[in-house]
Amino acid sequence: MQLDEAKSKFIEGWGTLGSAWGVSRTMAQVHALLLVSAGALSTEDIMEQLQISRGNANMNVRALMDWGLVRKELRPGERREFFSAEKDIHRVATLILQERHKRELAPIMRVLGEVRQVEPSPTATPEETQAFTQMIGNIQSFADFADRAAATLIKADENWFVSTFMKLMSRR
DSSP states (O other), X not given: OOHHHHHHHHHHHHHHHHHHHTSOHHHHXXXXXXXXXXXXXXXXXXHHHHTXXXXXXXXXXXXXXXXXXXXXXXXTTOOSOEEEEOOOHHHHHHHHHHHHIIIIIHHHHHHHHHHHSOOOOTTSXXXXXXXXXXXXXXXXXXXXXXXXXXXXXXXXXXXXXXXXXXXXXXXX
């Protein structure tokens, strides 16, 4: 397989993976393109290589910057902006985990905390109230476990053993 074909295949595959993670396919494809590019790319480069509109390219680059996965590079004498991706895949995974925690886990944990303490309503049976309370408790226990696991992984950079282990596992 030649480089151009392999690059296209990777970009498509990363786009599919991104969709499974809950981000747009195009956002993941822009990220993939920047990941495998040797240098920073301009918006025009991204548009041309992915065959997307300027608005789509700009929107997705900004979203990737919000996630911390992409940074802007300014070049003296150049009016265009250039963008590059974080290349350390361990750091990429940590940034994605942090963002998903902020967008997904933290909000549901707040909701679970609010609805955990319910009082029986006049129309609900004691069994219905107990079933609801028990299920919310089970979900909250799992969410607490996921929160602790995410916090451990996010802080892995601060812990030499976990960080080294994660890097070794990523080389498999």
